[in-house]
Amino acid sequence: MSDLTRMSAADQAAALAAGEVSSVELTEAHLARTSAVDADVHAYLDVSADAALGTARDVDARRAAGEELSPLAGVPIAVKDNIVTRGQATTAGSRILQGWLPPYDATVVTRLRAAGMPILGKTNLDEFAMGSSTEHSAFGPTRNPWDLTRIPGGSGGGSAAAVSSFQAPLALGSDTGGSIRQPAAVTGSVGVKPTYGGVSRYGAIALASSLDQIGPVSRTVVDAALLHEVVGGHDPLDATSLTDPATGLVEAARTGTLQGLRVGVVAELGGDGYQAGVRASFDGALDVLRAGGAEIVEVSAPSFEQALAAYYLILPAEASSNLARYDGMRFGLRVEPSEGPATAERVMAATRGAGFGDEVKRRIILGTHALSAGFHDAYYRAAQQVRTVVQRDFAAAFAQADVLVSPTAPTTAFPIGEKIDDPLAMYLNDIATIPANLAGVPAMSLPSGLSDDGLPVGLQIIAPARQDALLYRVGGALERALDETWGGPLLDRAPELTEAQR
Template identity: 70%
Template sequence: MSVSTDLITLSAAQMADKLAAGEITSVELTQAHLDRIAAVDGVVHAFLHVNTEEALAVAAEVDAARAAGQSLHRLAGVPIAIKDLIVTVGQPTTAGSRILEGWMSPYDATVIEKIRAAKLPILGKTNLDEFAMGSSTEHSAFGDTHNPWDLDRIPGGSGGGSAAAVAAFEAPLALGTDTGGSIRQPAAVTGTVGVKPTYGGVSRYGAIAMASSLDQIGPCARTVEDAALLHELIGGHDPKDSTSLVDPVAAFAAAAADGDVTGLRIGVVTDLQGEGYQAGVLDRFGEALDLLREAGAEIVEVSCPHFRYALGAYYLIMPSEVSSNLAKFDGVRYGLRTLPTEGPLTIERVMAATRAAGFGAEAKRRIILGTYALSAGYYDAYYGSAQKVRTLVQRDFDAAFERVDILISPTAPTTAFRLGEKTDDPLAMYLNDVATIPANLAGVPGLSLPSGLATEDGLPAGIQLLAPAREDERLYRAGAALERLLVHRWGGPLLAQAPDLAEAASLTTTGGDK
């Protein structure tokens, strides 16, 4: 491998250590990732915008500060990618929608302020399903993102761009948002690590709202330790976010370093497996449980009977909040404006023309569904009933955590499906979130890490850990321990087994067949 390839395959923690030791510079590291983006993103399409000049300028600042002996954050100089739902000054923020094409935010999200203060070079903005509505990153107005393991398959969604960038070694770290699994499900199908923090543990200020009671920003990475380091950086109280927790940021990286599961009570959620789950996914899940048991964890079965209703409740609560949050995209204040082709020029007609032209099919579907659920005569029957189910799901979690310390399940029922396979069947698409949604309804933290490759197709499967609210530290301790056990079994990181994208990218560039 070239020097550049050697650099980009390191973990973020290893990159940080080499930067601190003076073995590499941030400019070298950032340029290596920009070169990788230039080489392979033509076939992956993880990025919507590449932030070359600013990234290299920040990298040069880090190198100069380090040479001058200044005290720096551990991750200073380590590049990062940002899901294009999080507003950034100086770069477009599109939310994957035509209605915001080319829009430049006048302010930074709180997480971006923290990343800039710690001097992580921002490589660019990553692709997503429009306004985070989807499980495959096929609903972006700017084209599909492809899974680096198999370019004919989806990278998960809505944050498939961030997960694919990390899996393709285009970025060592990325930010995502998780409303019903949009960090964890892409992590599962790309062989990466994704974390949904406790609701309120990371500020949502500056994340374009999809469903405000469910959305949560979180880290995407290649290792549990890397995710922990990024979580520590972006977490903490923010007075600009009324839902922000006042808890101090825990030492998540220290928990990951400890990684001891001796005596840990782990509950297997029996309601999140069985019918609809791919055999290879369940096989890898069972093997992971065996490893945890051998390492000293206590494995017990736990039933959460109302989880079976979580999917239906979510797909009433989320569209209802979508219909409210997306009302501000009206062609009047900012973003796209489309004038009606006939009739009088009124605000109502401008709004209708703009929203018809600017929103894609999935966004329109969810707006219509949410508006119907909130309408007079149907509110109690649909939205009100869904909120009652939400309470029952929360009670299931409370009862389970009286018996166990951590809950565990497959992250997604299947490995990555083929592009186009489910785009005409919204209900089949929604079922991809069946295991991840309960955590969002209850506000508890969840972590997904690779459990191995499914025998049927050789594609990554994911395993999900869930902890009580405000106990994210447990996830990192258990997740890091399981990660070490699995990597030992595999003989190295799972991503080392991923196919090399260079040949596919070369063939595309030269006009050959993929």
């Protein structure tokens, strides 16, 4: 493996600025790494080598001419395939969009291009971001670089696997109920869900519009902050976009301390159902927080026990509405009925039957039922009421603590195929991450160590709304303390993708 691909994004940016390496060299190194290992990992659905190298050459020329550039100019990146890219296939992991070439860029992609970041390709995901394992992709599962027989999390397993297998230093993901954080946890990477509205959703293929949030995937907290500052900030094209600027995040990540911090351990996000090794790793991280000068307090948020059920009513309801646009008429797949006239209704039925996978169909049916006459108040309205209580419980918890912490996921990466036929077991993977999406508050997962099975464990940090800088302050300080304990980054201990592992 090239030493260039092992460097953090911050170190790559520094080497570029110092003239020690070119963007073309960096981009070629990552493309070579992808050629060597992605047939086994399957992090990417589409690799755009020519376009990435074109951007890299342009950045190198501009730097040679003395032009002032973005801090991440020339650093390559991968993009989750539910974020649209003009003229490049964007499928959302679904056959119903196979071959679709968007006529525009998502705002975050526009900002990546303006920053001079070569886009290496589009990463795999559960179809329309519905899943916790990336097994629901219409184009096959992604595999965890730590153990190719195991899942990389979901829905954004492709982005997390690309970063943790050193195919990309950075990636963009989307998080509806944990789809950035849970993959980060099981692959030993860093994943951040910003405050809702802090990063534009314009051009993100919608799953559940009140929950979806684009955010960074990286190998370090500082790298996540660097990417967050590039893509974050107000966007007039997104009606839910906040006016807050995405500034001060990198400084917070680099200079923050744990001294005097009040850290709340959420009683409802632990205990039964959590793997023993996950719990032990979390407890070890709490010891590191204490040693750094933080005060650990226990807080209770009773509504979190109902958050999973509420989420799996709100999300399907919004998804059933958002996915109604895939009708075989305007774009994407069109399937003619096998018998009878090709009426609009019959074309829609044939197209959706062929184009949507089982999990998408399951959630559309559930959401349509929850919104139907006679059931709206009993299900959807009740779920929204629980959501309000979750927000109130967060407010009460933040009155007692500066940030909240929990394990990111209840288990380490499970074997591919183990839960694919058990939707309820799959949904439980999001039990710790969902509350932050219901409340719209920022949350981060960073590695807290290895479980007794030798696989990565993630620790989740949750901060109050619009306090993303606090999230990075705590995450950066804890990461430095943990790295000192381990003698280096956790990913340095990952097994190389050898023939024996494959």
